Amino acid sequence: MARKRRVPSELMILSASAVVGVYAVGYVITEPAAGLLQQIATTAATPSAVSGRLRDGTYLGEGQSPFGNVFITVAVEQGRITKVWINAVTTTFPERMIDGLRDEVVARQSATIDLVSGATASSSAFVKAVQVALQQAQS
């Protein structure tokens, strides 16, 4: 179905202007956020050369979450991801919660995902672990 670009809806305008409205009063944020919320900040450098090619081998990856860490191994054969193992899980959530993601990675061939909408923190540590492993396979 073709979509026409339309004038922004009332809600669209209202939601965008909310941010402007809050900034306009000039809050000074000084209180430390730590202790109230669990936060993870990650800064990642862009790979110098982005290539879809993966080198053969097995690669370890670790993903961190506030609930613990996930350790995985990714096997690459002939440039393709053939298997993903979960080596260890130190999270408070059970391993079976992320087990299904292993096949996803193989099926999608590193069409790895950056984020999951609607997910709780369980999947994100796994996704990060796979990304760490695949970064090694690419470099």
Place this chain on the structure above:
Amino acid sequence: MDTVVSLVCVDASRDVDHVIDRAFAWFSRVESVCSRFDPSSEVMRLSVTVGTRVRVSALLFEAVRFAVAVARLTDGAFDPSIGGLMQTRGFDRNYRTGLRIVSRPPESPSATYRDIEVDSADRSITLHRPLVIDLGAVAKGLAIDLAAKELAAVTNYAIDAGGDIYVSGRNTDGEPWRVAIQHPRQTGAIWCVLRLSHGAVCTSGDYARRGSRGQHHLVDPRRGQSPRELASTSVVAPTAMLADALSTAAFVLGAKRGLRLLESQGVDGITLTRNLGSAATGGFGRLVAASAA
């Protein structure tokens, strides 16, 4: 907000540390203003003041004004006055501390969003009946949007606040961000993957917080019951507050009317029924990079 917030900045220099701190701080600030689980929050102090015009902070004002606008548009399928209903249904526990909210302001069972009067002229709110304002479906989105504005200079970043997502620019591979949508019935599995270089993706699902007797945290304010048609709704929108509120509203409305609402607001989204039947807006398909077999 009982939420893990994570932030990814691509190609970040050391200068952004300060900006990242400020971005995170918005989540605490929004929570301190908008949390229903903290009796000393500004919204809870407002909730015990009936019949009096109260001048409120810009943050609370914007959140309430937006929530009331969504309520009006959806004829009460979305309604920020349901805080009292949520408390009586057992969603009265601070999920971080596990403490039950004991101070319960008297509330009128028939109160609706129409009893919340919002006046832009002096940034005031008047409650015409005793009610507890629930900003659960807008506050997290607003916090994400405020954090996103803080990060504007960074260009390439992603914010993940407990599954509510905002992305900008490119990921570490230099490509548009790949945002997956959680499979509503298989933990750890995904339904589809979207490619997005700017905007928010929020999902409302019946699997998130379960109450008793098959009831969950999403409630049809007009019936006081959890809707039974959908398992989850995901919305892609320019702001997280809009995506957050519209995914909640569409969940309550069901697939047909929910998608019509999304189309009317110029945003895209997908609804998944309890039998995993999917339906989406006309523009959703072009966002999808891969979908489950």
